[in-house]
Each structure stands twice: as C-alpha cells, then as structure tokens.
Amino acid sequence: MPAVSDCILVHARLLDWKSSRSSVQKLGRHLPFVPRDYTRTFPTFRSAATLSSKRQLNSWQTRENELPLIRNFSHSKQQILSKTLTRSFSHSSRNYKPKYFCHSPATGIYATQTEPIQSAIGTWTAAILLGAISGSVYFFTARPKRSGKLDIESGDQFQQSEARDNSSSTNSADMGETSQPGHIGNLSPEQEEKLQQLWIATLQVFGVLDMDQAKALNSIANATIVPVLSRQSVPASEQAKKKKRGWFGRKTDAEEVNDTPVVEDKYGLAAKFSHALEHAPPEVIRASFWSMLKHDHPDMVLLRFLRARKWDVEKALVMMISTFHWRSVEMHVDDDIMVNGEESMMLDSTSDDPMKKRRGTDFLEQIRTGKSFLHGLDKMGRPICFIRARLHHAGDQLEESLERYTIYVIEIARFVVQPPAETACLVFDMTGFSLANMDYGPVKFMINCFEANYPESLGVILIHKAPWVFQGIWRVIKGLLDPVVASKVNFTNTTEDMEAFIEKSRIIKEVGGDEDWEMKYIEPVIGENDLMKDVETKKKIQSERDAIAGDFEKATIAWIEDRASKDVRKKREDLTATLVENYWKLDPYIRARSYYDRAGLIQPEGNIQFYPTVAKESAVPKTTVAETAEVAAPPPAAASKDAHVETSSNDID
Numbered sequence: 001m002p003a004v005s006d007c008i009l010v011h012a013r014l015l016d017w018k019s020s021r022s023s024v025q026k027l028g029r030h031l032p033f034v035p036r037d038y039t040r041t042f043p044t045f046r047s048a049a050t051l052s053s054k055r056q057l058n059s060w061q062t063r064e065n066e067l068p069l070i071r072n073f074s075h076s077k078q079q080i081l082s083k084t085l086t087r088s089f090s091h092s093s094r095n096y097k098p099k100y101f102c103h104s105p106a107t108g109i110y111a112t113q114t115e116p117i118q119s120a121i122g123t124w125t126a127a128i129l130l131g132a133i134s135g136s137v138y139f140f141t142a143r144p145k146r147s148g149k150l151d152i153e154s155g156d157q158f159q160q161s162e163a164r165d166n167s168s169s170t171n172s173a174d175m176g177e178t179s180q181p182g183h184i185g186n187l188s189p190e191q192e193e194k195l196q197q198l199w200i201a202t203l204q205v206f207g208v209l210d211m212d213q214a215k216a217l218n219s220i221a222n223a224t225i226v227p228v229l230s231r232q233s234v235p236a237s238e239q240a241k242k243k244k245r246g247w248f249g250r251k252t253d254a255e256e257v258n259d260t261p262v263v264e265d266k267y268g269l270a271a272k273f274s275h276a277l278e279h280a281p282p283e284v285i286r287a288s289f290w291s292m293l294k295h296d297h298p299d300m301v302l303l304r305f306l307r308a309r310k311w312d313v314e315k316a317l318v319m320m321i322s323t324f325h326w327r328s329v330e331m332h333v334d335d336d337i338m339v340n341g342e343e344s345m346m347l348d349s350t351s352d353d354p355m356k357k358r359r360g361t362d363f364l365e366q367i368r369t370g371k372s373f374l375h376g377l378d379k380m381g382r383p384i385c386f387i388r389a390r391l392h393h394a395g396d397q398l399e400e401s402l403e404r405y406t407i408y409v410i411e412i413a414r415f416v417v418q419p420p421a422e423t424a425c426l427v428f429d430m431t432g433f434s435l436a437n438m439d440y441g442p443v444k445f446m447i448n449c450f451e452a453n454y455p456e457s458l459g460v461i462l463i464h465k466a467p468w469v470f471q472g473i474w475r476v477i478k479g480l481l482d483p484v485v486a487s488k489v490n491f492t493n494t495t496e497d498m499e500a501f502i503e504k505s506r507i508i509k510e511v512g513g514d515e516d517w518e519m520k521y522i523e524p525v526i527g528e529n530d531l532m533k534d535v536e537t538k539k540k541i542q543s544e545r546d547a548i549a550g551d552f553e554k555a556t557i558a559w560i561e562d563r564a565s566k567d568v569r570k571k572r573e574d575l576t577a578t579l580v581e582n583y584w585k586l587d588p589y590i591r592a593r594s595y596y597d598r599a600g601l602i603q604p605e606g607n608i609q610f611y612p613t614v615a616k617e618s619a620v621p622k623t624t625v626a627e628t629a630e631v632a633a634p635p636p637a638a639a640s641k642d643a644h645v646e647t648s649s650n651d652i653d
Contacts, residue, residue, distance in 0.1 A: 177380065177422045177459065182307050184299055191306075196560045197223040197313045198302050204229055205321060206289070207282030208553055217560050226314050228273070267452040272322035280325075288324040290549050291334050294414065295583045295606060297576050298552060300422065308455030323453045334590075337408055339532070341592025342367065343524040362401030363408075367595060370519040372409055374416060374596065376610055378502045381421040382459045383610070385413055386508070390432035394439040402442050410454060412594055416601065416608050423459030425501065429511055430466040438473055444480065451482050460501060461489045464511055522598040531588045538589035545582045551575055580606070 177183060182191060200217045203209045204226075209217070211225070218224055265271075276285060293301060302320070309315035327333040348360030366372075372387040397405075413424050450458055466474070478486055492498045495512035507513020532538070552575045559568045584606040596602045603609055 177382075177420055179420060183303065183422065184297060191311065192563070193221055193223070194306055194311045194313055195299065195302060196221045196563070197226075198306060198316055199556050200560065201226045201229060201313060201317045202289070202302065202320070203553060203557070205277070205282065205317070206286035206553075208286075209557075217557070221560055223313070226317055228314055228318060267322075267448060269318050269322040269452065272325040273318040275329075276321050276325040284328075285321065285324055288328050290545070292324065292327060293579070293583075295580050296414075298556075298579075299576075304422075304456040319452070319455065326453050331403070331407060333407060333411065337404055338411055338591050341408075341524075341529070342594060343526070343529055343592055346524050358398060359401055359404075362397035363405055366397065366401075366405045368521045370521065371405075373519045374409075374413055374601070375508065375517060375519065376502070376506045376515070377421075378425045378460070378506075380425075380459060381418070382423055382425045383413060383416045383421070384425045384427055384502065384506075385409065386511075387426065387428045389428055389430050389437050390434075392437050392439060392442070394436075394441075399441060403445055406442065406446055406449065410449060410457075412596060412602075414457075415606075416596070416610075418608055421459070423457055425459055426461045427498075427511070428461070428463045428466075430464060430470060431511075433467055433470060435469060440476075443477060447480055447485075451485060458485065458488055461485075462492050462498060462501060463489060464492045464498060466491060466493075522595055524593070525598075528593045528598075532590070532592070534589065538586070541582065541586045541589065545579070545586060548575060548578050548582055552579065 179186060181188070187195065197218065200209065200214055200221065200223070204211075204214045214225060214229075280288075289301075302316070305316040305320045305323075306313070309319055328335070331337070342364070345360040345363040348356040349364055351357045351360065369391055370388065371391045372385060374383055374385050376384045378384055417424060463470075463474075478489075481489075490501070492500075495504065495507065498507055498511070498513075502513075505514050508515045508517050510518070552572065555568060555572045555575055559565070559572055562568060584604075587606075594602070600609060
C-alpha cells in the first residue's frame with residue numbers, strides 16, 4: 001500500500017500533526033480504516049512514564065491511555081513528524097513502507113501484536129473465488145448418484161429411495177436364487193462343461209480316477225488335466241513364484257522374457273492345497289468332502305467354488321481343497337466344534353481347568369446375550385442372521401472363543417438354508433454402536449471365512465442405523481473386502497429402507513418392524529446328546545452314506561461320458577435325495593443339539609420352521625374340527641350313504 005502510505009506522509013507534513021491523540025483523530029478522517037487491536041488495551045509510553053512518576057492524570061490523558069496502541073504511530077506526545085520525505089511518490093516501490101507502518105522489532109511489554117493492514121479488495125476477491133470454487137465442487141460431487149446402493153457417506157434421500165425401488169424389483173420373493181444363471185438347473189453348456197471338468201479333477205484328488213482315466217474323461221469334456229494335478233508336487237501358482245536366478249541372484253535373460261505375473265494369493269490357498277496333497281491320503285480328502293457336504297447337493301458345493309473363482313477350474317479346485325484343509329486341520333469344524341456343541345461348552349464352563357472354563361464361559365456368554373442369532377426369512381427366502389454390534393467389546397472374549405462362535409453360527413445357518421435360497425441375509429444392527437464396540441480382529445476373521453472358506457454364502461448384507469463414527473471404520477473394512485462381497489453391502493437408516501429386502505411383518509420390533517419376537521436363549525439339557533454314544537448305529541448309517549456317495553461318484557462319471565442321457569441325470573438326482581435323507585438320519589449322531597433344535601427351528605428329518613409358534617396356533621383349529629366330526633358321527637349302520645348329517649355342540653357328550 002505505498003500510495004496510502006505516501007498520502008499519510010503528505011498530510012502529516014502539511015498539517016503538522018504533533019500529538020499522538022490528534023494524529024489518531026485526524027488519521028481517521030483521511031483513512032477509511034485504522035488498524036486496531038480490540039483484544040486488549042495497552043497503556044502508551046506516555047502513560048507508563050506518568051505512572052512511574054506518580055503524577056495525577058487528567059481526563060484527557062486517561063482516555064489517551066485507553067486507546068488501542070498502533071504500532072510506531074504514537075510513541076510520544078511531543079513527537080514531530082519528519083519535514084521531508086525520504087523518497088519521492090513517483091519512485092516509491094511496491095514493497096517500500098514508511099516508518100509509520102514498518103515492522104520494527106518489538107520493544108518492551110508494550111509492543112503491539114497486530115499484523116500489517118490487509119487490502120479489503122483482496123479479501124473480497126478471495127471470498128468470491130472461494131465461493132465460486134465451493135459451488136463448483138458441490139455441483140459436480142453432491143448431486144444424487146444414480147446408483148442402486150445406499151451410500152453412508154452421502155445420505156442422499158433420492159439415492160435411498162431409488163435403492164429401495166431397485167432392491168424391491170430385483171429381490172422379489174418370486175425369483176429364487178436357484179433360478180439364476182450359474183446355479184443347478186440353469187447352467188449353460190459352457191458352465192456345465194466347467195462343472196464336469198471340476199468333478200474330474202476332484203475325483204482325481206479323491207483317488208477315484210487315475211491319470212489315464214482322467215485324461216480320457218477330459219477329452220470327452222473338451223478339457224485337459226488341471227495343471228496342478230499334472231504330476232507336479234506344487235501348484236502352478238506356486239511354481240510361478242520360483243524364479244531362475246543367474247550369478248549373484250540376478251535374473252537371467254530367459255527369465256526376463258518368460259516371466260509371467262503371479263496372482264496374489266490373499267489367504268495362502270495354494271500353500272494349503274499343496275500341504276493337503278502332500279500330507280493327506282486321497283481317502284482322507286474324500287471323507288472330508290462328504291463330511292462337509294452334509295445335506296447339500298454335491299453339485300451345489302462345486303458350483304459355489306466355480307462361481308467364486310469366475311469359472312476357473314484350477315483356481316476352484318485349489319480353493320475347495322484348501323477349504324478341506326482349513327476345516328479339518330486348522331479349525332476342526334466337524335470333529336470338534338459341531339460334535340461338542342453347546343452342552344460341552346456348558347460343562348467346560350464349570351471345569352477346574354482355567355483354560356477350559358474360560359473357553360466355555362466365553363462361548364456361552366455370546367449365545368446367552370444374543371450377540372447374533374438366526375430368525376426369519378427375507379423376501380428371497382434367505383434366512384436372516386441378526387448381529388448386535390453394541391454387545392461386542394474388544395477383549396471380553398478370547399480370540400479362540402470368538403472364532404469358534406463365529407464358525408458355529410455359520411454352520412448352523414447352513415442347516416436352515418432351504419431351496420430356492422442358497423445364501424443368507426446378514427443384518428448388522430448398529431444401534432448404540434461406538435468405538436468401544438469396534439474390533440478389527442473378529443471382522444478380519446469373518447471376512448476370511450466368507451471369502452476363502454464359505455464362498456457364495458452371502459446373499460445380502462444390511463448395515464442398519466450406522467452412526468457417523470462408522471464412516472471412517474467402513475472405509476477401512478471396505479478396503480479389506482473383495483469387490484464382489486463389498487457390492488452386497490447395503491446401508492439402511494430406517495425401517496422403510498429395510499423393507500426393500502425384508503417384509504415389515506417379518507422385521508422384529510427391536511429394529512423397527514412389526515414382528516413381536518424376542519431372542520430368549522434355552523439352556524442345554526444334560527443328556528440331550530446321548531444318541532452320539534451309540535457308536536454302532538452311527539457306524540451303520542455312516543457305512544450306508546459311504547455306499548451312496550460311491551454310487552453318486554459312479555453316476556457322475558457316467559454323466560460325464562454321456563451328458564445327454566436323461567436316465568443318468570435322473571439317477572444322480574435320486575442319489576442326491578437319498579444322500580439328503582441319509583444325512584438327517586446321521587445328524588443326531590454326529591452333531592450336538594443347539595438352541596435352534598431346542599427352540600423348534602430345526603426339527604427332525606430336516607424340517608425347518610422359522611415360525612413354530614404361529615404354525616402351532618394355526619394347526620389347533622384343524623385338530624379341533626376333526627375331533628368334533630369324529631365324535632359326532634353316527635354309527636355306519638345307522639347312516640345312509642347319501643344322508644347329510646349335521647352336528648352341533650349338543651351332540652357332544
């Protein structure tokens with residue numbers, strides 16, 4: 001501001017300003033603004049001297065002492081401005097500042113804290129530019145996104161309503177998952193060939209087919225031997241990691257040319273696959289498959305892995321065999337978690353062994369409090385698993401107990417999935433959630449389970465009423481998820497949002513629905529698993545199952561040899577139904593009873609009833625009518641065939 005500064009100097013010389021008080025007053029007439037510091041009032045140098053000499057101040061001097069101090073402008077009442085200018089106006093540079101506004105070093109406690117005067121025009125210019133930029137950013141980023149998913153970060157009402165419309169149109173109960181492409185009964189010729197190729201590789205791992213038989217069947221199925229089974233000790237993905245090295249560990253020229261990119265193995269599936277082939281006999285791997293199958297269709301299990309690996313037969317085989325390794329070697333799903341169940345955990349909770357007691361107590365505490373539970377069906381007929389995030393606190397349970405409980409709930413959910421559904425619906429109730437409830441360890445384990453060991457098991461994930469603090473957490477979790485799994489996540493803020501996936505009559509009142517149901521845990525009963533002690537009956541049913549499995553494998557080979565044969569297809573389907581029936585006979589001998597068995601959700605012979613109370617009440621009137629008609633009916637000899645018999649309450653004794 002050299003022009004303003006020079007103007008002040010001219011007026012100071014012409015008007016002969018002398019006192020600091022008159023200088024401030026006259027300066028206000030010639031400048032539209034005067035720098036002031038309103039935060040505090042400093043005494044002037046004159047007042048400091050006056051106070052030190054203990055002279056009585058007059059009213060004029062007192063008012064002057066309370067004026068805001070302006071840097072280097074009023075040092076003394078007797079100060080006289082210079083009569084001459086140090087520089088001419090025309091030659092004043094832009095960075096030249098007269099001594100009235102220069103930044104001289106602060107002296108003493110009376111040094112001012114104000115900054116140089118800023119231009120008002122520059123301030124308004126910056127404000128206008130900032131407003132224009134902000135408006136542009138809002139216009140291009142804050143508009144409603146035409147997407148069928150809810151976005152927790154935007155919260156746009158149009159987006160949420162559009163997501164409800166899209167979800168209701170695609171998640172219709174009339175369209176089951178089994179009717180979608182890539183599922184049983186809806187396979188294209190190419191997909192059916194992939195299924196046959198995976199069966200050939202699987203039977204080869206089981207030891208049912210040797211190399212020559214596998215080659216013959218692959219020629220029929222328009223395929224070749226899977227590379228990981230072509231007499232290689234390690235999978236092809238592992239071999240790709242072995243690099244030929246030249247001198248001093250440098251790559252050779254041949255390697256630079258033939259080097260192929262290696263696909264990232266997120267969960268170490270190739271290592272587990274290699275370990276299973278090297279250390280487990282073929283019959284053990286085969287038994288692990290039929291044990292994992294339970295009541296499912298064998299083709300459905302293989303198709304899950306094929307869809308998860310985008311119909312790559314080799315990757316699907318590696319993933320499936322590594323799952324067998326994970327279940328039997330790492331987690332002991334079938335020979336520990338499901339065999340022992342809740343009754344064993346209740347007995348362990350009273351054990352003298354501190355480790356057993358802690359493990360049993362942790363497991364039962366999660367079930368009793370209802371941290372997660374299965375109840376109801378969504379519009380697609382998928383079972384709903386509610387997870388109350390507010391009930392979890394990091395460190396309350398051992399990591400082993402959390403993992404055991406997670407697998408237990410997933411395995412129980414497998415039993416209640418009924419056709420046409422093949423997946424489940426997860427509802428994370430985030431009501432009352434805070435950072436104290438966040439624990440990344442169990443979240444990572446759950447992601448590992450669904451992505452690596454339970455593929456294609458999640459139909460939809462609803463995160464209900466997530467607070468603002470969850471936004472940052474979700475960014476971290478989303479980075480850990482596979483894009484396919486992340487695409488199944490939907491955020492619901494109201495009951496209306498949830499109605500796009502679940503009927504309101506089947507949404508429990510706890511989350512804003514109409515269903516009056518509450519999770520009340522039923523304690524295990526000592527002796528409820530006594531059938532598991534009958535080893536002879538168990539062996540008999542198991543041997544029958546092994547024979548049925550062998551027949552199914554033979555029928556599968558015949559199906560590969562003659563895909564067009566309807567008789568072979570029908571035989572496979574009949575054997576599948578026999579396998580399902582056989583499993584539910586075997587179930588009481590290999591699986592401990594759960595809360596869902598005691599509550600009536602899982603009934604004998606595999607009947608699943610999510611609403612047992614409603615079904616029981618609706619059955620009562622039918623029973624009453626039948627009994628009334630039977631009692632009131634006259635003897636057969638006294639009634640003619642065409643006679644119409646009326647009954648009333650008076651006819652009943």
